[in-house]
Amino acid sequence: MESNIINENDFIYLVLDDRRRWLVQVKSGEEFHTHKGIIIHDELIGRSFGTCIFSKPHESQGYKFYILKPYPSDFILHMARKTQIIYPKDAGLILLHSDIGPGSNVIEAGCGSGALTCILGNYVRPNGHVYSYDIREKSLKQATKNIKKANLDSYVSINYGNILDDDLNHKNMDAIVLDMPTPWLAIEKARKYLKLSGSIVSFSPTIEQVKKTTFELERNNFFEINSVELLLRNMQIKKNATRPDTRMIGHSGYLTFGRKIEDKDNPYRCVKPKKNEFVNLEGMPLRYIEDNKE
Numbered sequence: 212m213e214s215n216i217i218n219e220n221d222f223i224y225l226v227l228d229d230r231r232r233w234l235v236q237v238k239s240g241e242e243f244h245t246h247k248g249i250i251i252h253d254e255l256i257g258r259s260f261g262t263c264i265f266s267k268p269h270e271s272q273g274y275k276f277y278i279l280k281p282y283p284s285d286f287i288l289h290m291a292r293k294t295q296i297i298y299p300k301d302a303g304l305i306l307l308h309s310d311i312g313p314g315s316n317v318i319e320a321g322c323g324s325g326a327l328t329c330i331l332g333n334y335v336r337p338n339g340h341v342y343s344y345d346i347r348e349k350s351l352k353q354a355t356k357n358i359k360k361a362n363l364d365s366y367v368s369i370n371y372g373n374i375l376d377d378d379l380n381h382k383n384m385d386a387i388v389l390d391m392p393t394p395w396l397a398i399e400k401a402r403k404y405l406k407l408s409g410s411i412v413s414f415s416p417t418i419e420q421v422k423k424t425t426f427e428l429e430r431n432n433f434f435e436i437n438s439v440e441l442l443l444r445n446m447q448i449k450k451n452a453t454r455p456d457t458r459m460i461g462h463s464g465y466l467t468f469g470r471k472i473e474d475k476d477n478p479y480r481c482v483k484p485k486k487n488e489f490v491n492l493e494g495m496p497l498r499y500i501e502d503n504k505e
């Protein structure tokens with residue numbers, strides 16, 4: 212079990228209320244200033260996550276701040292970003308539907324700001340690895356910073372790589388995750404990096420991308436191909452006024468999944484039964500009875 216005690220360099224999720232919350236790295240000797248008072252870092256060290264602290268000066272401020280252990284979703288929603296990022300709701304389904312977990316080896320293209328990279332890196336620990344690629348210098352720099360900040364650099368490698376043209380030199384990967392404008396052009400190459408039964412996931416904002424990707428997955432013998440869109444509604448819970456919030460994120464993107472299989476035509480089934488051939492009652496296989504054996 213991970214320690215619940217706050218140490219120097221740990222990140223804490225400092226929560227004042229629904230809207231005012233910060234991700235703070237604890238550094239001895241430093242102070243965190245808010246308009247509701249000051250939090251002294253030295254007073255955080257040695258405390259347990261899940262406790263609260265009052266801002267200084269106590270006489271004029273003294274507001275209560277909760278100290279939580281940040282979840283991966285807190286990291287990504289608060290991280291510095293240069294690109295559109297994957298939302299936690301979509302990241303959750305990516306993990307579940309592609310069986311990404313401890314020990315998985317995953318390719319990601321592109322890394323963008325590294326939001327999904329952080330989630331993947333967090334879940335492949337302690338003995339898996341994420342090989343993340345991008346073609347833009349800005350994305351590579353931002354993602355590298357964010358991965359370092361989340362302390363995941365031992366589980367993630369971020370490198371320049373064009374998934375469409377470069378030979379990325381991987382094989383037997385457990386999963387490939389694509390979040391890039393033309394995922395359908397990457398399918399043929401991606402298939403080579405995957406192990407049999409490995410999964411591919413593509414996140415795309417438009418249906419045009421989904422259609423092209425699906426047809427290309429079919430053409431490349433992927434199996435269990437399906438696309439979904441996830442809508443998340445927060446609930447307002449109030450006495451006599453409990454209902455969905457009026458505002459929500461209407462659309463983030465569609466997720467398209469597929470699995471690599473070895474596909475073969477059934478030699479029994481692809482020929483039409485001839486005279487003297489029969490199908491057994493279970494339907495399989497077709498048997499041929501030679502005339503001279505009867």
Ligand SMILES: C[S@@+](CC[C@H](N)C(=O)[O-])C[C@H]1O[C@@H](n2cnc3c(N)ncnc32)[C@H](O)[C@@H]1O
Nearest residue numbers: 296297321323324325326327345350373374390
């Ligand atoms: C929307 S961003 C990815 C965001 C990322 N999933 C996140 O959560 O932060 C798309 C990225 O794909 C990269 N990209 C586009 N074409 C690519 C290619 N052929 N190979 C690798 N990366 C590519 C872009 O440079 C961009 O950074």
